Amino acid sequence: MAPIPRLRDYRGPALLSYGFRPFFLFGSLYAGLSILAWLPMFYGELALSTAFAPRDWHIHEMLYGYLPAVITGFLLTAVPNWTGRMPLQGRPLLVLVLVWAVGRVAVTTSAWIGWEAAAVIDNAFLLLVAGAMGREIIKGKNWRNLKVLIALGVLLAGNTLFHIEAHVLGAADYGIRFGIAATMMLIMLIGGRIIPSFTRNWLVRENPGRLPAPFGRFDMVTMVAAGAALLAWIAAPGWSVTGAMLIAAGLLQVARLARWAGERTWRDRLVFILHIAYAFVPLGFVLTGLAALGLVPTAAGVHAWSGGAMGIMTLAVMSRASLGHTGRALVASAAMQGLYLLLIVGALARVCAAVHPAWSDALLHLAGLSWAGAFVGFALVYWNVFTCPRVTA
Missing domain, CATH: 1.20.1410 (I/LWEQ domain)
Structure with missing residues (x-):
């Protein structure tokens, strides 16, 4: 953005x-x-x-x-x-x-x-x-x-x-799947635009070489496959065909992410975190597909999507957009990088808690406290960004 x-002559x-x-x-x-x-x-x-x-x-x-x-x-x-x-x-x-x-x-x-x-x-x-x-x-x-x-x-x-x-x-089983599927489509649509764009801008300026592939026919195919798999999941989450569709959509999303040259952006944490967040999209598809086949618990894929893709992506977008719209440099502070890491740990812990029930108590607490720490920490780290006037010089 x-x-x-x-702006109006705003004095509030x-x-x-x-x-x-x-x-x-x-x-x-x-x-x-x-x-x-x-x-x-x-x-x-x-x-x-x-x-x-x-x-x-x-x-x-x-x-x-x-x-x-x-x-x-x-x-x-x-x-x-x-x-x-x-x-x-x-x-x-x-x-x-x-x-x-x-x-x-x-x-x-x-x-x-x-x-x-x-x-x-x-x-x-x-x-x-x-x-x-x-x-x-x-x-x-x-x-x-x-x-x-x-x-x-x-x-x-x-x-x-x-x-x-x-x-x-x-x-609310259908309402839950409907909401998750709709949110995942938004992440794939918006993420598929902003992640390659931000990556390209940074690479052209700081690290010339391979650039993200532009949005094209392959992206359309991945979106159609993902949409069809999500519709099947909403309607019949335990059907073996649904499982195969979800796994295939996940593998396509892996290929889509690989085309965006994310590994070349690790020095810019505001860009790199977007790629990490998107990596939970295919992980969620594959795990949810395996759950449809009865191989892993349903909660594993659902939390890869919710705790990983949704949680990390929204934190990444909020942290970047807030800096840009208040006139601040687009640089992730050490504190913000720590919060990114905390949320990644929490998302992985929540997925593992579903896969390994024997460790679930410790992992659930780790996941919950990591999530809470990341988002409350973000509010505190960005308090002045939200409550102080725009930086003008």
Whole structure:
């Protein structure tokens, strides 16, 4: 994302001057703190007044609580670049943040207020974001980017399905797979654009030689194969054909990643971490395919996708975008590199906990504390980035 071209004469708190600031800050805090609640919930030491089963609360708040906050922060910062219009700031931005926060409270207290009320309040955030984005894109006559409304609509549909399924059936299996599959498609689409682009820019400047392959027919084939495999997984996760499709899609994603020359970017940690994050995409496909064949637990692939691809990719994008949009140098500090490493360790530990049940207690604690430390640590390391004015010199 390029710097926002123009701003209103804004005199309020810096935190509310750009959409990414509050949503990246509070989203990352929530991602970390909610895991600290989830660990005692998992072991039966804590109970929340939610209508969801404990597992479903945990998954819902990652898929439909944390991720929409990050996506919203990204869109509120990108759309003004696309349209040339003023960004959302001040009170309107505060309203969106509060609606998101109230949604988190509503889901967590849904046993008190009722699942229907919680679903309405929770979905209100995505509806408001879609309305705000649609208005800006239409007024800016930036018709080609109306497709972002499709992504928001998919999240809204998945969230609605999650609430209904959890109430009617007691568990949100289809809603979970739908949300994971939709998020993975977004990562493959957006990652397939930004990772080669950022890599090319750095290599041309710092390390001439082999460059990432441009987006082409091979990328289209990998996306179609991945989409078909994910649809099969949503519908029939235990079917052997689904397993074969997932493994084949994973191998194609390995080849896709190898074409981006990521091994040549290790000196720029802001770029290199994007490649590491994307590596969990094919790992998740292969492990989920093996799970469909009954060879590994389902949780292994799901957590490669969620803890690895989703977690590391969002942290990588937030850390890079926040620096660029506040006028700071695009350099990963030593502290930020430590947080990247912490999250990688946590993601691998969570996958291993599923594969090796005998070690699960220690590995689950390592994974949970690593995740919490990475996201809360990010909020603390970037506190001034989010709350102080843009650097002008």
